[in-house]
Amino acid sequence: MGQTLAQRTVDKLGLNMSAAELQENVTASAKTDTVLIDVHVLDESPVRARDIANTLSDEFVAMVRELETPDSGARPDSRVVVEQRASIPGDPVVPKTLRNIAVGLALGIVFGIGLAVFRDLMDNTVKDSGTLEEITGTGVVGSIPLDKERRRQPAIAFDADNSGIAEAFRKLRTNLQFLSVDNPPRVIVVTSSMPSEGKSTTAINIALALAEAEHNVVLVDGDLRRPTAHKYLDLVGAVGFSTVLSGAATLDEALQKTRFAGLTVLTSGAVPPNPSELLGSQSARKLLHELRGRFDYVIVDSAPLLAVTDAAILAAGADGVLLMARFGHTRREQLIHAVGSLESVGAPLLGAVFTLMPTRGSLSYSYDYSYYGLPEPKRSSRGKTPVSDRSDPAKINATSDVDRSGASYDKRKSAE
Ligand SMILES: Nc1ncnc2c1ncn2[C@@H]1O[C@H](COP(=O)(O)OP(=O)(O)O)[C@@H](O)[C@H]1O
Ligand SMILES: [Mg+2]
Known part of the structure; x- marks a missing residue:
């Protein structure tokens, strides 16, 4: 023109x-x-x-x-x-809304798939028991499902609870009783590599599960930096572990009965300026020794291994360690470090535990089989006895647990 x-x-x-x-x-x-x-x-x-x-x-x-x-x-x-x-x-000729939406959508899908593949390649969190066993060099002795209720009320009322998470803790209890049968661990440190991996919640419920089986259990809050046991169990936090170690109170004064039969708690006490030193002291060893004499089980909650040496120090003086790994969160290298720091003090690793494991719908029992690396038995087959051809004793024990559903190994159950 x-x-x-x-x-x-x-x-x-x-x-x-x-x-x-x-x-x-x-x-x-x-x-x-x-x-x-x-x-x-x-x-x-x-x-x-x-x-x-x-x-x-x-x-x-x-x-x-x-x-x-x-x-x-x-x-x-x-x-x-x-x-x-x-x-x-x-209609306007530009922009071509429909075409643009279509192009946008296509690009979005391609980008989304790319991102998912990329994330999957980059994801090195621990999500299967095989990997967890491989890294820790020990058996997976428990798998605690994610249960939203635990955020509100960490302690499970075992006498009235048969939910998936309660069953998972009962199973863990049974597995614990199988570990080194001749010399069963009684002073057990619960730890993990990072904060917020469910250590404290799991420690409390392991203690409660053991108490349910009529054991006399004491839970010790060995996380002197970020103690939670008193909060999670509605107790007084001011007098506890650090108080006894400093000599400001006797053990008897510091031990607190809980609303749960069979469970006594030694909270952390005031946060001391030198937790590692305190935990490594002779007094701390003597204290744990005294608790061992008074209770069937001493369950010790602790600080994360990668943050401070506290947990490793505690572990060195215990019968063994349960290492938590938060399903889909804890990364391989974090676990490797955690295992390394336990090895460096010669702390015996009893087993690994998956925590906060997402469940699809209700907790199904089928995953327990795949979880121990066993084929899922057919529902029709009588006397479900999956046979493990692996020689790891921890795993055979775990298998027995699945076989006999755990109940017969508890004092209370067998007494009935
Ligand atoms: N099995 C579980 N299901 C749901 N939430 C959980 C579970 N275990 C722990 N939590 C939640 O995860 C958070 C961290 O748990 P906590 O036990 O305090 O971990 P840690 O002692 O390792 O820091 C808390 O908010 C707790 O309520
Ligand atoms: Mg904690």
Whole structure:
């Protein structure tokens, strides 16, 4: 389109743009095999687009008439007419919403899949018992499901609870009783590599599960930096482990009975300035020794292994350690470090435990089989006895637990 025509159109409509700008948004094309000229106008206002198209055509007609009329004033040799006037378009031509949505969607899907694959490749969290056993070099002795109720009330009321999580702790209890049968561990440190992996919640419920089986259990809050046992069990936190170690209270004064039969608690006491030193002291060893004499089980909650040496120090003086790994959160290298720090003090690792394991719907028993690396037995087969061909004693024990559903090994159950 010519500059003159554009300028005439701009003038006629009083448009707020230059002729050059208008030219950019107008295309005129000759329709093949006809004498028709198609005019396309692009404008953000559909009404103005129509007006421009129409004015442009009118001005073109006028221009041609002016140019073709001979000076004599005779009729022009050729003329142009407007064959069809422009109308207001129903839909905008740009943006092409539908097409853009489709392209966006396709790109989104491709990007999403890419991201998922990438995350999967980058994900080195521990999510299966095989990996957990491989890294820790010990058996998986428990698998504690995620249970939202535990956020509100960490302690499970075992006398009235047969939910999946209560069963998981009973199973863990049974497995514990199988570990080194000749010399069963009684002073057990519960730890993990990082904070918030369920140590404290799990420690409390291991203690409660043991108490349910009529054992006399003491829970010691050995996390002198971020103690939680008193909060989780609604106890007084001021007098406890550190208080006894400093000599400000006797053990008898510091031990607290709980609302649960068979469970006594030694909270952390005031946070001391030198937890590691305190935990490594002779007094601490003597204290644990005294507790061992008074109770069937001493369950010691602790600080995370990768943060401070506290847990490793405690573990060195205990019969063994249960290492928690939060399902899908704890990373391989964190576990490797944790195991390393336990090895460096010569602390015996009793077993690994998955915590906060997401469950699909209700807790199904089937996963217990795959979880111990065993084929799931057919429902129809009598006397479900999956046979393990692996020689690891911990795993065979675990298998026996599954076989006999654990109950017969508890004092209370067998006494009945
Ligand atoms: N089995 C579980 N199901 C649901 N939430 C849990 C479970 N175990 C722990 N939690 C929650 O996870 C958080 C960290 O637990 P906690 O036992 O304090 O971990 P840690 O002692 O390792 O820091 C808490 O909010 C706790 O309520
Ligand atoms: Mg804790």
